[in-house]
Amino acid sequence: MKAAITATAKYLPDDILSNQDLEKILDTSDEWIRTRTGISERRILKDPEKATSFLCSQVAERIIEKRGISAEEIDLIIVATMTPDMIFPSTACLVQKNIGASNAWAFDLSGACSGFLFALNTGSQFIAAGTHRKVLVIGGEKMSSVMDYTDRNTCVLFGDGAAGVLLEPAKDENHGMLDAKLHADGRGGEHLYMQGGGSRHPATHETVDGRMHYLHQDGKQVFKSAVTAMADIAVEIMERNNLVADDVSYLIPHQANKRIIQATAERMGIDMAKVAINIDKYGNTSAATIPICIAELDEARKLQPENNLILVSFGAGYTWGGIYLKWQ
The missing domain is CATH 3.40.47.10 (Thiolase/Chalcone synthase)
Structure with missing residues (x-):
């Protein structure tokens, strides 16, 4: 099912x-x-x-x-x-x-x-x-x-x-969530993290003074890793499911950086008209970016039965992955 x-x-x-x-x-x-x-x-x-x-x-x-x-x-x-x-x-x-x-x-x-x-x-x-x-x-x-x-x-x-x-x-086995490939690599944790607030560094005057309760990021390293990982997983999902660029109705990527999104679309060979982008309006809302894009496409009635959607993401951990679903 x-x-x-x-x-x-x-x-x-x-x-x-x-x-x-x-x-x-x-x-x-x-x-x-x-x-x-x-x-x-x-x-x-x-x-x-x-x-x-x-x-x-x-x-x-x-x-x-x-x-x-x-x-x-x-x-x-x-x-x-x-x-x-x-x-x-x-x-x-x-x-x-x-x-x-x-x-x-x-x-x-x-x-x-x-x-x-x-x-x-x-x-x-x-x-x-x-x-x-x-x-x-x-x-x-x-x-x-x-x-x-x-x-x-x-x-x-x-x-x-x-x-x-x-x-x-789903109505039948040919609709809904058809494939998922998810990854994690803890070695990337040193490049994107928040140190304070957990059991390792519970809140103290020292952690607050040391600004440990804020997000820290090595922007260049994360950008480099994200470009590669998101593009690779998007292509892998296409290949695993025998999809070509014309078969993809929409790419729905994590909204971290417009250049990363463009690089992913280029690697997939799909036109930017098929790419969901709202980073200009909302920035990076982390776990909310992809479902916001889905909701906006749905509200605009752009999602039709049989549409092939590819969702891809990259985040701290490192974590990344792709999902293929067919709209019903």
């Missing part, structure tokens, strides 16, 4: 942080940011009382409404995030409470920017096993909570947002 996406939704905070806003607090410029990343603005959840669970709960409620079901029908909630509200309870449990999904169990999955693909593949296994009928898979991040807004190399890249999908049994 294959798992298919039957509903989508996204939620972006109202507040916009533009490149011009960053020019006022950093030694940077709109032109520098746009030419190197493709980003013009990003959304920020400013309310200190609201966190990732708020973003994800908005998504869950919209999916339930669009599908015309009740929260009690949800069997499982998986939230992919690297910015949970707290270490425990899980953000997914907070979402379960917020939406009243009293019959669902719930857990978080940490795969950084690849988190949604990891969660989507995981959720599909419960459908395939025949033990679950309705699985909510959500990617959500409040990246502004781990940004050092004195570091111009990282804070210009990230924004806040969430999006997700409902997985249900």
Whole structure:
């Protein structure tokens, strides 16, 4: 039994942080940011009382409404995030409470920017096993909570947002999730990380003073690795499923950098008109980027039955992967 996406939704905070806003607090410029990343603005959840669970709960409620079901029908909630509200309870449990999904169990999955693909593949296994009928898979991040807004190399890249999908049994075995290839290489951890807040470096005056609770990135090294990994996995997914460029309806890539996206499309041999891009509006929302793209394509009614979609990502860990699904 294959798992298919039957509903989508996204939620972006109202507040916009533009490149011009960053020019006022950093030694940077709109032109520098746009030419190197493709980003013009990003959304920020400013309310200190609201966190990732708020973003994800908005998504869950919209999916339930669009599908015309009740929260009690949800069997499982998986939230992919690297910015949970707290270490425990899980953000997914907070979402379960917020939406009243009293019959669902719930857990978080940490795969950084690849988190949604990891969660989507995981959720599909419960459908395939025949033990679950309705699985909510959500990617959500409040990246502004781990940004050092004195570091111009990282804070210009990230924004806040969430999006997700409902997985249900596909109409037939030729639709839905058809293939997935996921990877991890812990040797990449030294290039993209946040040291503080875990059991190794719990919060102290020293960790706060040492700015250890912010995201740190070796931009050049991560860029180099991401270009290779995303392009390679995209081509591998095509080859594994005997697809050529004309067969691909949409490439839906992680929105980390426009140049990485363009390199991936070029390697696949597909036109940029078939590539989902919204990095200019939202920046890098980590685990939320791919489901936001899916939701936007769905809202615009661009996704049609039989469309072949290839999803690819790369993130901290290192983690990366690709998924092939046929829209139903």
